[in-house]
Amino acid sequence: MRKDTLVAWAMTMALALAACGDAPQDSAAPQADLETPAAADSGAAQSAPAEAAPADAVPTDAAASGDHVLDRDGNPVPLLAFDVERVPASNVALGDLPFFSLPAGYGPQNRPHVRRYARFPFRIGDGLHWVEGASWNAKIVVDRDQRRDKEFSARELRRNLEAVLAEAGAQAVFEGPLRRNMYYGQLEDEIGGGFIEAVNLDQDAQTSVHVIRQADRNVWVQLATTSNEAGLVIVEETSFEPTARWRDEFPYLSAPEGYDQGNRPKQRDFDMYPFWTGSAFEEVEGRTWAGQVVADERNRSMHEVRRNLEAMMDEAGGVLVFEGRIPREASERYGNDLKGPYSDGTGFSWDDYESRVYRVDRPDGRQVWVHARLEYMSAGWVVVEREGFVQTAALLPAGALKQKLDADGRVAIQVNFAVDKADILPDSQPQIAQVLAVLEQDPALRLSVEGHTDNTGTAARNRELSEERAQAVVAALTAQGIAAARLSSAGFGDSRPVGDNATDEGRARNRRVELVRR
Structure with missing residues (x-):
């Protein structure tokens, strides 16, 4: 990517921000070892150029609880909006994801993560920008059969990828350090569930983000490099199309395409399950169902399950009762004797993952409750159709x-x-x-x-x-x-x-x- 083009883009950003006040400064969090194991020590990072952010990277207008996330040190990281229409359009024909090949002698360290629908927070400005769609990501190293005669070169890899991105009509929208700690903290579960190989690099790993805008899709590419490895994320930004549907028969929910129920679901004619409402538990009695929502590890997407669940609840007219993590004290009110039979659906530690609790008031008068577990390594849900107890046992005189x-x-x-x-x-x-x-x-x-x-x-x-x-x-x-x-x-x-x-x-x-x- 030509330096004069990037500098001009950065100057445009500075002028735009001047109208609102001083341009935001990147506040680098101190580097710390990740708790998540890395494949190997990354070594010294490449010296990174000064960060450049596009003129249309501005703070979102979301509610206070949704305009930032917290990094691993508890510092707020802004979530930024991005006007992709200001990126010059490209009409270069692209193939299928991941759209381009790697340079000779380079390849993924492990099998790439390929997801039909996921989301990734790309680095722009002094924060992050969510992009949703089909995704591909991997850690890039020298091919195993080349390692005897070839050493990793961040310069070689970058020059090759910048060249092919330029051919595709890509626009650079960020250059700067990775700031790895941004991806840990509130984002750790989601990043750990598939994108970890792309961001588990040095804190100051040289990072660039490019966007290809086309008539029917946008393609985002984030490349972070150190002296001996790289992280690469590619997301084809597309509209979400649900593949799971609300059904007319109990348990009503279905798994997204490509997912299954894992172990045999557990269904009971009559039982009680407590649903967290944000301040107390609603103990709901009736017919119960507990099951998993599973897929292959490198194709599983917590966000895809989340979006399909939201679509089914919209279809059924469901009401979102609670969203977030159930407090630990509340979770511990019930022991494993109750949680055990429902562990495939919602596990034993309800405070360890994002929960969604919904209530559906059906037209026939029946009420259905759903507790969904959205965990990066697995997902599942418990469904209860509320009904009164009907005695089926007869008295023996x-x-x-x-x-x-x-x-x-x-x-x-x-x-x-x-x-x-x-x-x-x-x-x-x-x-x-x-x-x-x-x-x-x-x-x-x-x-x-x-x-x-x-x-x-x-x-x-x-x-x-x-x-x-x-x-x-x-x-x-x-x-x-x-x-x-x-x-x-x-x-x-x-x-x-x-x-x-x-x-x-x-x-x-x-x-x-x-x-x-x-």
Whole structure:
């Protein structure tokens, strides 16, 4: 890129900013080692020219919470708007992403990250500018089969790429240091989820950004170089087209194209899940679904999942109840016994990632709640369709209980407990009363009360829960005057299923309390 062209661009920026006050100065954050491992020590950075920013790089008009991000030291980094129409148009024919080849002897260190739709914050001015679209990025080094005879040359790489960009009609819109710390802090999750190889370089790595403006698309290119490696990001800026659709059947949400559900989703006919509203949890009971949204690591895009989720919620008329990170204190109000069954969807630590909580009030009167996990390494969601409890267990009268005990030596009773607890719900008291009647009618009868669960959750927790529930039934009977010596309790967790845990019906049969004659 000709130096006189870049200098003229910088002078235009200075004149434009003079009308509003002093031009912003780059405030370089102190260099620090990244917590994310780098492939190799980058070595000394190239001496970088003074930063130049385009005349149309200006602070956004977004709300105060959205006009900047915080770097790894807590300093604000402005998010800048950019008028791409002021970049000279190019009519040079371009092929497919990444549009151009690398110089002879150079190539990606690892397989490039290629995403159908992602976003990257390009360096302009003294801040960053978000660009969304199809993306390609990689760390560039000397090809493995060339390393014996060839050394990396930042000058050779830059001169080649600048030449091919000039042929494509690109305009330089930034020259200056990388300021790597800008990409860590609030942006760490998103950058770590795919663009890390492009920015995990020296703090002062020489960095340039070019834009190719065409009638149907804009192409952004950011190149950062050190003495022995480079980071390259290419984004074809395009309009977003959702590939996920809101469906008419539960669980209503679908995965974007190229993504799947990973492990088998977990669905329950009736349960409770707490949804964070920003100030408290809304405990929603009803039909529940928890599942993953996964893709190949180098094609996965947290932003693509986010945009598809937003599109589905718009389609369904959903209301955004909460956006951000659930506070740690709030997250810890619920233990792993509740989070475990939903961990594929929303994990165990709700404060460790960006959450979205939506409520959908359907035209048929049903209410649907969604908690989405948007984490750079994975994503998922929990869906609950609110509904009242419908009892499906039937009361076994004392006569039937006694007959089954005499014939088989054991009988299963349906006792309903609070979710993941040993608290007997009021609707089970009539069944407890019938067991009490059997014991009172036969003073010689001694029973072992045995608890069983389905295979949801860990085996250790299932055994513990089944023991606690069996003990709760014994306690309810002894509280009514039955001698403790006539009763014992035991819990077997999910080790003795009587139904298929792969089906809702089978899991329901496995969640039971049994009375066994001693």
